[in-house]
Amino acid sequence: MSTTATPATDKRGTALINHWQGGVPVNHGKIFTPVMIFLLGVSTLGLGLALVRFVSPLGPFSAMNSVYAWGVWKTFNVMTLTALGSGPLALGMAAWVFNRHILHAVMRTALVSGFLLYATGLVSLGFDVGRPWNFYSAAMPWRWNTESAMLEISICMPVYCALFLSFEILPMILERIYYRGSEKVHVLLRRISPGLRKAYPFMIIGAYVVPLMHQSSLGGLLLLAGTKIDPLWQSPVMPLLYLIAAFLCGLSFTIFLLLAVCLRYSRPLSSEILAELANLLTIICFLFLAVRLADLVWRSQLQAAFRFNSMSWLFLIGTSLILIPAIMLRFKRIRETPRTLLNMSALACLGGMWYRFVPTTIAYRPAHSTGYFPSALEVLIAIGYMAVTISAFVFAINYFAVLPGEADSWDHTFRPFSWKPKAIERSVVPKVALKGGA
């Protein structure tokens, strides 16, 4: 966000340019690569099937049953993937509440990925519920059962995505409109932007309070499942652990995404920002492990964790997925080598996802003798939602200034929206800078 023109100095003394100053669009290369066309095909298939499911009962589309009432759409696309979508929460709180200014440069990457993951999660919820036509009750507070965690989620999640996250990505969209627009558009946007700026600090309060509520409520949901969930997971602190896991996944996924996409588009990296993120990630990892350990000791379940049966292995694998990166990232060499940082953040991210996924699926063991394994159609639709997320993200970084880059070498040109790749006409850098920024 903040554009540092002066090169930040490395603590070891060698001069190091901070390559990540702000969002810069990817202005070169084809968008419709074979991989993208494949992803778009998978998205179309998934969404098409989801639309068919909308006019069909759930039965033919899923292997869910009344004992295992929640399938992959809820346990993976919502429970697990919205944890990855908590990047805006984790980075935003670090930047705005804990004053980590340096993180503003990578905020848009977190915001766009978070918005897309939440949006597809909500779409998946919409196709998962059996009687969606009754959802209008959400607008009638007197019908709310305020003690239900499900109510909290079904209202807070759409509000967060449609109001707060959308507001946070609005400047990014207006920026494109401004720099590609005529003089009239410039005048209009210059009139609007001070208002947006005034609203911004108030909106981000909501943008942090609301996900704090619903990310913990996702864990709170599982409290009522009681003894159906293995005692290694079923615990009164589950809401807190789900929240910490959201921070953990949000941070590690943002690191992973930044590294992966910058490598893909051969962008230089900024070790300073990455080191800051890695540092925050280890703090969150250790916090998660400490709460998890304290909880197991307090409920005297620690020996159950080392019984080496299937549940104990699930726990041990999930915990080491978080413990290994937590320790490794304390080493400066590992933290500052992009390849190892990428691997470690991927491990931490998997560990967080593991914690969010297992209690509703593998460790969810009702006494009844039925089982659940997702049907092919169910998996296809779930993969379709993910393909939508990925392809929309690729569009976003090509058409909008999302990915961090060297902002002062960018002349504010954007790709035109068109099917055929055209040479980008060089536009002149506006002489009057947009007051307050779009």
Next chain:
Amino acid sequence: MSGALLSRRKAFRRMTGFGGTLAATALPKTAQASAEEHPAHPVAPPQAIAMLYDSTVCTGCKACMPACNEANGLPADTELSGGIWDMPTSLNAQTKNIIELYQDPKSDEFAFVKKQCMHCLDPACVTGCPFGSLNKNTLGAVTWNPSLCIGCRYCEVACPFEVPQFQWEDWNPKIVKCEFCYEQRLKVNLEPACTAVCPTKAVIFGKRSDLLLEAKDRIAAAPDKYFEKRVYGEHEAGGTQVLYLSSVSFQKLGLPKLGTTSLGHYGTKVTSVIYKWLSGPLLMAGVLGFFIRRNWDRHEAETAEQERKTGFPEQL
């Protein structure tokens, strides 16, 4: 500029003040509250109705099953019998009541068990239901309202007895569960179809307090006959309004081993304090708002400086 800042400060102060007063009025209330919404061990109201099922009396005639289907307008489940007679294998989308047989493969020990909604004193499904589609009425019957249900199936996840059944094969799916024949029979002063039709009086209907005494009398009369000399449902998950007596282990009959604390209490004891009048979120908003405000002002100064130096506006 300073005027604008001042007014923003004022607005902010007013906001935190608002949160503070709300918290101040809300928190003592929770402390004073004598009638907790979800006590750990709920007490049944005097008018609470119940069913008492004595597995040692049941002959497994299954007369209650077609009676239930008839009272509730449910079709017979003929999938296993090749379209001939009602033959469900468990509670399902067209079966609200079932008689199951437990048989020990080694010894000749066997017992029947009747399964239906347990009508918990503090039902987890009602606590979890987002728009109050599931409701526990004054008699204690847990009923389902089709016009409020969004089909999220949280009730199925929450129910420790795995009772609510979702119609997976229906375009307009309903939650199928025993509703104590509330609409059909209780309202017109009739007892539920299953208890009315039972020829051996293995399942009887009455006030919960009376039936608990009756069950304890039976145990006192023949203490060796009954498993653990206790009534299942007296304390399970905070107590239920269907009570069981059995000669074999309740777990063998498929009744889960549960604690005595109600799930509603376990699930809401912390959140009910945090979310009382939204005091927790409002407090959080106040605290976050304080830091965001401070950092925002710093950030504004820095970006203005930055813009003057480079000529580039900052990106939000």
